Amino acid sequence: MTAVVIIGAGSYGVVYKEYLQADGHWDVRAFLDDDPAMQGATVGGLPVLGTTEELPRLRERGIEGAFAPIGNNAVRMRLLERVRAVGLRTPNFVHASVITASQPRPDSGVYILAGTVIMPLVQIGEFVMISMGVKIAHHTTLERGVFLSTGVNVGAGIHVGERAFLGIGSTVVTKVRSVGADSMVGAGAVVLKDVPAGITVVGVPARPLPRAAAKLSQEAG
Numbered sequence: 001m002t003a004v005v006i007i008g009a010g011s012y013g014v015v016y017k018e019y020l021q022a023d024g025h026w027d028v029r030a031f032l033d034d035d036p037a038m039q040g041a042t043v044g045g046l047p048v049l050g051t052t053e054e055l056p057r058l059r060e061r062g063i064e065g066a067f068a069p070i071g072n073n074a075v076r077m078r079l080l081e082r083v084r085a086v087g088l089r090t091p092n093f094v095h096a097s098v099i100t101a102s103q104p105r106p107d108s109g110v111y112i113l114a115g116t117v118i119m120p121l122v123q124i125g126e127f128v129m130i131s132m133g134v135k136i137a138h139h140t141t142l143e144r145g146v147f148l149s150t151g152v153n154v155g156a157g158i159h160v161g162e163r164a165f166l167g168i169g170s171t172v173v174t175k176v177r178s179v180g181a182d183s184m185v186g187a188g189a190v191v192l193k194d195v196p197a198g199i200t201v202v203g204v205p206a207r208p209l210p211r212a213a214a215k216l217s218q219e220a221g
Ligand SMILES: CC(=O)SCCNC(=O)CCNC(=O)[C@H](O)C(C)(C)COP(=O)(O)OP(=O)(O)OC[C@H]1O[C@@H](n2cnc3c(N)ncnc32)[C@H](O)[C@@H]1OP(=O)(O)O
Pocket: 131, 132, 148, 149, 150, 166, 167, 168, 169, 184, 185, 186, 187, 188, 189, 200, 201, 202, 203, 209, 213, 214, 215, 216, 219, 220, 221
């Protein structure tokens, strides 16, 4: 068993606590959370040990690594970089039901939830987060910090840029070459053309949202 903490004691944190405990490889000791209101709380039977300022002191407590299952890609990446910087591990979590012919590198902070299927020759960058029931075809690349929501379908040979966010049930068809960095694909969208970096697309077929409406807030839930 590897002793770990979970950063973020919100709904994702509690769900991941359940997954990690059921997995049998993780001794989940506590949460860390930067919300002052959470300090001293007990969440899902585990203590909130402190804020992320505690990270440098975790080794003294015998903790070896941290998970940060946080939907905001930039925040998740920043936190996991801090975890590494203090010499802790950023383990992967791949649910036992996942069928994958393409593995992320060990300790690359990649999380893949139940029912996902990944074909061979898919590159999975560090800090990628993949929700339930996602399908990814061959020769596709997910760059660092990509988030694929529940039920996303990504075709073959597609480059998904850093921190791109694909909303629940969206599809990117095989003829698309690129979904740009920091772009957002709305829930249910069907992407038929390349998505430029930094924009939000919605609908069937997917078209850009006017910039004023696109907040890129990544409220992933
Ligand atoms: C465990 C999991 O995986 S959970 C799932 C994770 N979360 C998601 O999938 C959420 C994905 N987010 C979305 O789809 C969002 O609606 C976004 C990011 C596309 C847009 O969000 P915002 O920028 O806040 O846009 P807002 O809600 O103000 O809507 C702007 C316009 O776009 C339309 N719109 C928003 N989302 C969509 C969508 N998915 N499809 C079609 N139209 C949409 C709205 O109806 C609105 O149109 P109007 O101006 O004619 O009224």
